[in-house]
Amino acid sequence: MESGTHSTSHVDDQSYFILENTVKVVHVVQCQDVVTHVYVDEKKKAQPILLGEILGLYQAVCVDIDQIRELTSIVREARQKIFADGVVTSTAQKNKLIEEFYVAGAPQEVDVQPPEVVSMKGSGSRLPSRVEKALKLKNKPLCQCKKCQEWGHHDSRN
Structure with a gap:
């Protein structure tokens, strides 16, 4: 999308959304019945x-x-x-x-469904410390990189 253009998405004959390069979506109403309040x-x-x-x-x-x-x-x-x-x-x-x-009142009855049941069983995994990460990396065997031909813990594939 270019910076100077706007893309529009039509909802019905009287209103549409303007999608800009920003986070906000602007809803434009093309109805003459809407009274602006000053x-x-x-x-x-x-x-x-x-x-x-x-x-x-x-x-x-x-x-x-x-x-x-x-x-x-x-x-x-x-x-x-x-x-x-x-x-x-x-x-x-x-x-x-x-x-x-809005030319409409609040509904007399609101139908609200309960949230879906979520299983909370199990526990999170333990995060290894910096020392444990360094020991694990030290114990890994060295491999030769296919791109730079150096021996180490890196490779061009990953």
Whole structure:
């Protein structure tokens, strides 16, 4: 495969895989129904602003107990107003986004088979030490190499 070309493997009429000279396989979908979500960038921009406002309010009222109590009551009222329908957990929001993206929910029942039984009988072989390897090599008879005509423990065949 040349470095400038890509090979493609078609799965169906609407999607295909791009196989590059890298380890990653990129799955490309050619469907117009897929909606891209841009909320991540907006959320990352809005979070530091919110945290800065909260920290600024806390620093402004931290010296007076009456102001602390008043700010606490305002925050509780705002929480009740925002979460009037109930608190939505981040897991539920993520599951909703995934279902919207893939246009399919998680299956109600998952069929999982147990792993195959593996026999663990027997033990591993003992690894010889460097000294034992050297003694074994020393006791071997020398043979003549067919390529370089030297006597030793090597041969052109192996």
